[in-house]
Amino acid sequence: MPARTAKRDFPVVNARQILEPGPVVLVSSAWRGKTDIMTMGWHTMMEFTPSLMGCVIASSNNSFGMILKSGSCVVNVPTYDLADKVVGIGDCSGADTDKFAKFGLTPVPAKKVEAPLIKECFASFECEIADKRLVKTYNFFILKIVKAHVATSPKRPKTLHYHGEGVFSVPGTYLDLHKRFARKQNL
């Protein structure tokens, strides 16, 4: 695993730059002295200000109760060098596993929530539950991003995107089409 460069504070309004492309994320949580990590692929941005994202956290997951009880979590964005850990984390349960220890990841205290950041990830978004109206029906949480930490480089991280059946893709080519937008508010 490459040493991750220093992280900087990042405007929460810009979270979409990292989350909207659809990367697999690692959600860390803490409750009563224990921590957990889960792999998650079902999430979307929902608003710029406040910075809201929605995500599905299955109730069968050990993290579900920890996040619901603590009211918060951290959404961490791994890159492809962590692919084996991403799979391993999604393939075992925090009910009987200390995932930070098992996968050699480093918890770093967050600024605003109890759950730790994952140091090895490219970005970490500290989140508080903003709305749980759809938790009962769909396991759907609406999270408010209250603090964002993003590595200073690279500018274009090699995130992981899940296609099912064990297959991930990594961004290849980039297209800068900003000059094609006539209305800048649509960028």
Place this chain on the structure above:
Amino acid sequence: MPARTAKRDFPVVNARQILEPGPVVLVSSAWRGKTDIMTMGWHTMMEFTPSLMGCVIASSNNSFGMILKSGSCVVNVPTYDLADKVVGIGDCSGADTDKFAKFGLTPVPAKKVEAPLIKECFASFECEIADKRLVKTYNFFILKIVKAHVATSPKRPKTLHYHGEGVFSVPGTYLDLHKRFARKQNL
């Protein structure tokens, strides 16, 4: 634009294989003899069976009312050869523009909903609104995918992923890690 190969019926339970990686989509709608198309990047899978996705459709968008009134839409997945059209469609309003005509796209009748499929897209998911509880607060629609059409090739389409500021990425490398999953239900 390359001629798109024939589409086949695709199991709606497998919609995640195309939508979970996070591609920008084109949402087509129809209401009272008019059609519209909008570009959308804020969506997530929510359930396998029924096949549910959630998405944000801003109320300022002409498509918002058409989808809400008709109760349905089609979520089409474009590839990078359509990038200019994807930007253009997101950069004007269907209130005063026939987007199929303006962007040279071909409407194809859907099987189960009134909105047309977009022939030039790689995949098209016919959707009915399943839950609008969060429309008022967040413009968030929960859609049930009732029919899926996917091109027979390529197996790995070059979808577009939006990073903000006019920048899109296209998948490059693929990693097949299915052998790393001990528990096949986690694949």
